[in-house]
Amino acid sequence: MAHPINNILEQGLRANRICSLRKGNIIELPEAGDLIITGDLHGHLRNLERIKAFADLDQHPNRHVILHEIIHGGPQTATGGCLSYRALAQAIEWKLTYPQQVHLITGNHDTAYITDAEVMKEGREMNKSLDQALQEEFNQDWQGIKQQIQQFLLSQPLGVHTANRIWFSHSLPADRLYEQFDPQVFNRDLTLSDCVKPGSAYILTWGRRMSQGLLDRLTEVLEADLFITGHQPQTEGWTQAGNNLLILASDHNHGCLIKLDLTQPYNIQQAQEAIVPLSSIA
Secondary structure: OOOHHHHHHHHHHHHHHHOOOEEOOEEEOOOOOEEEEEOEOOOOHHHHHHHHHHHOHHHOOOEEEEEEOOOOOOOEOOOOOEOOHHHHHHHHHHHHHOOOOEEEEOOHHHHHHHHOOOOEEOOEEHHHHHHHHHHHHHHHHHHHHHHHHHHHHHHOOOEEEOOOOEEEEOOOOOHHHHHHOOHHHHHOOOOHHHHOOOOHHHHHHHOOOOOHHHHHHHHHHOOOOEEEEOOOOOOOOEEEOOOOEEEEEOOOOOOEEEEEEOOOOOOHHHHHHOEEEHHHOO
16 A cells, blocks of 8 residues: 555656755856755754745745755654654755755765664664654555655765855765775766765765865865855854854754845855854744
């Protein structure tokens, strides 16, 4: 018996692949409109609703929204299974309603789930926890749904680039692995080998603590002056991590988003002024 989530995942995969703004594994945004960037979501359904309300895409056809790191966290089954597939399904449904405006980007928990690699969060191995919930919710159909989730995650782009030289990806390569990172991963279809260490999608999504020297180097490689990422937990919702890097989180009550005008350049101070606490959104 087919479940509604089967259709959502299938349509979402197709929407990822045919988005007119997608160039290889990058979303190239137009010069007009504005952009909302969020931090890691990790199954936080209330904050997803706040992001939707703030974006108000019906009234803003030139607005774009970035979502990422949606799985692993949030509500659980009675036995501790991770129900974050529900947040993923809701995010995909939002993308299907606004396929050229909502962009789901690959995170490290995505690459871990794609490859069945162990990933810990708050003392739990999250792939096992998510699989447990799928088994409880979908019985004998759970493995097929898991495979569809994996295929959807593999179809996501890796980053977003804007004409006003802003770059978003879930993270950036760390200094110690940068020389193994191949920027051509942005220009070809992803494979499973890209998602395991030392594959370039793995290096991109798992990087931490980038030096300013590396950030300066990436301004040329990625043609950007301002970098915004998630991945590294932020108890206060955000932090500045260098002269041109902001790190955001959206998976708790102090989470935030940032809203940027696509028509103007930003320095790090101007970007900080554009941060919006999610708790301020009704």
